[in-house]
Amino acid sequence: MTEARDIDRTGPEDSYGARAALVAKVASLVPAPVGEDCVRVGVDGVDGAGKTVFAAELAAALREIGRPVVELSVDGWHRVRAERYARGARSPEGFWLDSFDYDRLLDEVLEPLGPNGSRRYRVAGHDVVTDEVLHEPLETAPAGAVVVIDGLFLHRAELEGAFDFTIFVEVPFEVSAARMAVRDGSPPDPTHPDLRRYVEAQKRYFAERSPWERADLVIDNSDLERPLLVESALD
Numbered sequence: 001m002t003e004a005r006d007i008d009r010t011g012p013e014d015s016y017g018a019r020a021a022l023v024a025k026v027a028s029l030v031p032a033p034v035g036e037d038c039v040r041v042g043v044d045g046v047d048g049a050g051k052t053v054f055a056a057e058l059a060a061a062l063r064e065i066g067r068p069v070v071e072l073s074v075d076g077w078h079r080v081r082a083e084r085y086a087r088g089a090r091s092p093e094g095f096w097l098d099s100f101d102y103d104r105l106l107d108e109v110l111e112p113l114g115p116n117g118s119r120r121y122r123v124a125g126h127d128v129v130t131d132e133v134l135h136e137p138l139e140t141a142p143a144g145a146v147v148v149i150d151g152l153f154l155h156r157a158e159l160e161g162a163f164d165f166t167i168f169v170e171v172p173f174e175v176s177a178a179r180m181a182v183r184d185g186s187p188p189d190p191t192h193p194d195l196r197r198y199v200e201a202q203k204r205y206f207a208e209r210s211p212w213e214r215a216d217l218v219i220d221n222s223d224l225e226r227p228l229l230v231e232s233a234l235d
Contacts, residue, residue, distance in 0.1 A: 018226045020061075023054070025229070026217060027061035031165055033144035038070070038113045040147045040162065044154035044211055045169030046202050048176030048183070050221045054169050055150035068142040070113075074151025076124025077105040081131045090193075092200030100151075101125060102158040110162040113147050155211035168215035170230065171222045173199060 033039050043058065045051035052073065059069045078084065079101050087094030108122045119141040125134050141147060153159075154166060171179075173190035181188035190199050205211065212218045218230040 019057075019224070022219070022227050022229060023057045023061045024064075026167065026219070027058055027065060027067075029165075029217065029232075030058075030062065030067075030146055033146075034115070036119070036143035037115050037117070038119060038141050038145045038147050040110060040113055040149065040164045042154040042159075042163040042166040043148065043150040043169060044152070044166060044215065045150075045171075045221075046152065046176055047198060048179040049169045049171045050179070050224065050227075051150045051169040054167070054219065054221065054227075055148050058167075059146075059148045062146050062148070068145040070121075070141045070145050070147045072109065072121075072123065072147065072149045074100060074105065074149060074154065075128065076126065076134075077101050077109075078126045078128050080126065080133060090197050092197050092204065095197050095201035096153075096204050100153070106159075106162060109149075110159070113141055114162070114164075119143070119145075153205055155209050155214045156205065157209070166215045167217045167219060168211045169219050169221045170212060171220070175222050 030041055031039055041058070043051045043055040045054075055073075056071065059071050062069050077100050079098055084098050085091075085094060086098060104125045108125060112118045112121050120138040121141060122134070122136055122138060124136070126132070127134060149163075154163065155168070177186075177190040177192075177195060178188045180186045187194050189195075212230075217232050220228040220230045
């Protein structure tokens with residue numbers, strides 16, 4: 001869930017095809033590979049922002065223009081439950097500091113898929129449902145593949161330099177909370193105590209990292225039919 005900011009809502013007036021057109025434009029902006037190296041694309045955003053759907057659409061658009069794609073999610077790299085909730089099940093600090101195993105994510109995904117990497121990676125390191133730590137066989141990404149990775153907190157310090165291109169999917173807290181209510185049955189009010197763990201952790205992320213300033217592209221995804229390209233570091 002993101003904090004509301006002043007957004008320039010210029011964009012296509014006709015909603016028909018507007019979303020597909022924007023996704024295609026974003027796909028055209030993804031950098032070309034260097035040699036056989038992969039291109040790591042991070043799709044950042046809070047729960048309910050629509051980052052996972054946007055990442056899947058981007059992957060499909062990239063395939064349509066003939067680029068090989070690997071799709072991954074940071075959700076496959078949670079820490080075990082005992083570590084995630086060590087500071088308390090409602091702790092924003094715990095959600096911010098303890099949710100993901102960044103060491104394994106870097107060692108087993110982002111670095112081997114980076115410049116001069118082996119292209120040998122694991123799809124996931126943890127099953128959040130069973131709480132099982134996974135050590136599945138390594139897979140090999142195609143030469144020059146675009147690796148589309150969606151997840152929370154992708155612009156945090158531990159991951160700085162680990163992506164070649166990043167997108168921040170932005171929506172106000174009120175919108176993301178309402179979407180989560182439909183999806184998960186959680187309260188639709190972002191000020192509800194049950195959402196404090198997540199909202200306060202996101203506010204800390206915003207205060208420390210300002211992800212919209214670090215991303216190559218910022219997409220306003222408040223209107224699912226007409227997402228808008230708000231900012232681009234490529235202009």
